[in-house]
């Protein structure tokens with residue numbers, strides 16, 4: 016069995032590639048390296064290129080005997096997507112559609128796709144289930160919803176089957192501290208907390224402490240990146256076992272506030288996290304966390320790592336890789 020992994024040189028993709036290989040599958044990684052790192056792929060077969068290059072994708076599928084795909088490749092910066100929507104529609108939506116066409120022509124029928132909890136926007140109730148009405152509040156989230164819909168039409172009209180995984184907040188690093196996120200480019204909370212804790216940045220800005228949450232700060236669902244990786248293996252196994260197309264949340268089911276993250280970081284690392292409370296950001300929901308019962312029921316998957324594991328692995332990675340994979 017050979018798995019094509021698009022975007023496999025990125026943060027989640029590299030950690031998932033390592034796990035997929037450990038299950039005995041052969042892999043081939045396709046990445047432009049625009050936001051990824053060749054070193055993060057290690058000795059896995061690698062092709063530098065774009066998912067929109069249909070001839071290249073068809074050639075890779077033939078040469079490597081690809082049976083299944085995990086499609087991570089995308090741009091993911093919410094703010095940038097609002098300033099430059101065309102960049103996101105072009106790369107995420109058009110790129111994915113070209114990829115699916117090439118896969119279809121090459122006879123590849125199983126696709127696992129990286130979607131986002133961002134499709135829920137500000138949900139009416141939490142924990143949020145997959146049947147909540149999508150309410151995208153950014154171009155980025157909309158591109159992911161458009162790709163989900165594109166896949167669902169391929170599944171209805173061809174023999175392709177898919178799993179869309181709606182990730183909540185991916186966090187942490189590999190347990191051996193060799194793969195992780197580059198805090199120089201990350202928009203995510205935990206890399207910013209780590210920067211502040213290690214004195215690489217001034218006080219952390221906490222956007223709002225007057226939300227209707229237990230401590231007033233925003234509540235999210237932080238999922239360890241290795242748990243996220245194992246959800247992809249479960250999704251591949253589901254499709255390989257003739258499972259039907261499905262869209263699932265990937266989260267812990269627990270809401271964690273910004274203050275919980277700060278307090279846990281101080282406990283786990285022994286470092287003070289300087290912070291200041293500033294105003295809320297437009298469009299930030301008070302609380303968004305997953306109801307993960309569908310993925311647990313369907314794949315038998317559930318997360319095994321704690322918030323302490325997330326903080327400890329992030330700390331170990333960032334303290335040894337202050338310039339990400341360029342360190």
Ligand SMILES: NC(=O)c1ccc[n+]([C@@H]2O[C@H](COP(=O)([O-])OP(=O)(O)OC[C@H]3O[C@@H](n4cnc5c(N)ncnc54)[C@H](O)[C@@H]3O)[C@@H](O)[C@H]2O)c1
Pocket residue numbers: 021022023024025026027028045046047048049050051052064065066067086087088089090091106110129130131132182183184185186203
């Ligand atoms: N990080 C999160 O919290 C999070 C949450 C929800 C969803 N996601 C999604 O998960 C996926 C992976 O996220 P990540 O955090 O690892 O991001 P990342 O930027 O680290 O990885 C994405 C990779 O895709 C590559 N890429 C981009 N466009 C490409 C193209 N057209 N062809 C080939 N390669 C291309 C980049 O070079 C990069 O290596 C993305 O699709 C992202 O939207 C991430």
